[in-house]
Amino acid sequence: MNRKTETLLDVDDLRVTFPTRTGLIEAVRGVSFSLGRERLGIVGESGSGKSQTGRAIMGLTPPQARISANRLAFDGIDLLSVSPRERRALRGNRIAMILQDPKYSLDPVMSIGRQIVETLRTHEKVGKAEARDRALAMLEAVQIRDPARVFDLHPHEVSGGMGQRAMIAMMLIAGPEMMIADEPTSALDVTVQLDVLGILDRLVSERGMGLIFISHDLRLVSSFCDRVIVMYAGKVVEQLKASELGQAQHPYTRGLLNCMPKIGADRHPLPVLDRKPEWAA
Amino acid sequence: MTAAIAVDRLEVIFDRFRALKGVSLDVQPGESFGLVGESGSGKSTLLRAIAGLAPVASGSIAVNGKTLGPRRDKAFYREVQMVFQDPYGSLHPRQTVDRLLQEPLAIHGFVDGEKRIQRALDEVGLGNGFRFRYSHQLSGGQRQRVAIARALILEPSILLLDEPTSALDASVQAEVLNLLEEVRKRRKLTFLMVSHDLAIITHMCERLMVMQGGEAVENLTAADLVERRVTKDYTRNLLRASDGFVRA
Numbered sequence: 001m002n003r004k005t006e007t008l009l010d011v012d013d014l015r016v017t018f019p020t021r022t023g024l025i026e027a028v029r030g031v032s033f034s035l036g037r038e039r040l041g042i043v044g045e046s047g048s049g050k051s052q053t054g055r056a057i058m059g060l061t062p063p064q065a066r067i068s069a070n071r072l073a074f075d076g077i078d079l080l081s082v083s084p085r086e087r088r089a090l091r092g093n094r095i096a097m098i099l100q101d102p103k104y105s106l107d108p109v110m111s112i113g114r115q116i117v118e119t120l121r122t123h124e125k126v127g128k129a130e131a132r133d134r135a136l137a138m139l140e141a142v143q144i145r146d147p148a149r150v151f152d153l154h155p156h157e158v159s160g161g162m163g164q165r166a167m168i169a170m171m172l173i174a175g176p177e178m179m180i181a182d183e184p185t186s187a188l189d190v191t192v193q194l195d196v197l198g199i200l201d202r203l204v205s206e207r208g209m210g211l212i213f214i215s216h217d218l219r220l221v222s223s224f225c226d227r228v229i230v231m232y233a234g235k236v237v238e239q240l241k242a243s244e245l246g247q248a249q250h251p252y253t254r255g256l257l258n259c260m261p262k263i264g265a266d267r268h269p270l271p272v273l274d275r276k277p278e279w280a281a
Numbered sequence: 282m283t284a285a286i287a288v289d290r291l292e293v294i295f296d297r298f299r300a301l302k303g304v305s306l307d308v309q310p311g312e313s314f315g316l317v318g319e320s321g322s323g324k325s326t327l328l329r330a331i332a333g334l335a336p337v338a339s340g341s342i343a344v345n346g347k348t349l350g351p352r353r354d355k356a357f358y359r360e361v362q363m364v365f366q367d368p369y370g371s372l373h374p375r376q377t378v379d380r381l382l383q384e385p386l387a388i389h390g391f392v393d394g395e396k397r398i399q400r401a402l403d404e405v406g407l408g409n410g411f412r413f414r415y416s417h418q419l420s421g422g423q424r425q426r427v428a429i430a431r432a433l434i435l436e437p438s439i440l441l442l443d444e445p446t447s448a449l450d451a452s453v454q455a456e457v458l459n460l461l462e463e464v465r466k467r468r469k470l471t472f473l474m475v476s477h478d479l480a481i482i483t484h485m486c487e488r489l490m491v492m493q494g495g496e497a498v499e500n501l502t503a504a505d506l507v508e509r510r511v512t513k514d515y516t517r518n519l520l521r522a523s524d525g526f527v528r529a
Contacts (some may be wrong), residue, residue, distance in 0.1 A: 198526075260451055
């Protein structure tokens, strides 16, 4: 079977609605896409619904919100009708998620090693010694130089880049088939950003995972992903191959591409987005 | 001509950690100067030391030819104002925009507060409608505009900018950068701007200093960077990083 074309995730007309005091707010309004074993980028500004899309797939939508979809299926499993118990078994095991800031997403009172071991032992029956060995091997795989030392450190004792690598190690240890990375490098320095992306890239291609990469940085996403979905006000405004980004049709996509300062491009003032109400329609 | 900011062999020590190891710097009046480096390089510490927010162990700082003592007086803060990185943390959560902007005016004894607040809000592109909102009712970009208005309301000549856009979306970042350039041109301000993003610094500044581990790595002009005339590997790495991800 051709693993590249096999569909891992199928999303059709996904909607996420939040009840508020002033009425219903639709954060995601009919998003459809499918994911194979590839790298898919979801790009948009704050409030475009990109993170809520990722969270709905992961099953981390706040309880007061309502999710509806014609189809939300992971590897043939209907995510909307499975029991919370089955959902828990999927989460962390077959679907993993990396969040933006390791400072907040790691447990501050537990050593990094123990957190990784905990993930592994939740999903697999392995002995303590073996779990430790596998955690150490995983830390090495994310290019942490001295895994044995880092294993015993607490999150506050490591840098942001190191914390994010530990987070990736924790997410990959159960061998997920799909990973959702929500702004995995936004809290990091530019140089560290590239290291972390390099690690992600290598692991994704080696293990044949499907990756959803959520970010507001269109340029970064396009240099990293195979395909890009651009979201605005809860809707997909454009879907295109990363290599064809130069031929983007939608003014919003083009605006996002142009608004970043570039070395060597002398543009004063920078072009800004002229948001049109009909984009949200 | 006296430099707007002259820093000479500045050392900053936190307990036993030397955050700045003898850094010197000259910024001319009306110039926009950038500081680039990764986390922990000391770029923000240098900015905070100038603002009087970091413990200076030795060396000297002079602003408009006047050497600063260990305590800053009111006159200093009329000349030098700072905009911080995190617009969520730098505005008082229980004060309205109006109250926030009155604070510096009250401290410095201005009487025409009303007019100044209106003018400051207009200048940063926020209308009067935002005047009686709380900061949680504003978006990140709007908050940063309020922070800029608060810095400008005393009509300083020097603005210290600590990563003013790194917490913002790319599209909002462009708006805030344009605003900063516009007020600099209109008021002939001197900027000292910190960022980890070389592209932003080359866009905003004429000259820049690359820092690493509390030391200056090299001094460059924006034109040097555009033509990639850099001598140190560290700077080259930063340059490569700003080109985006390249698959090995």
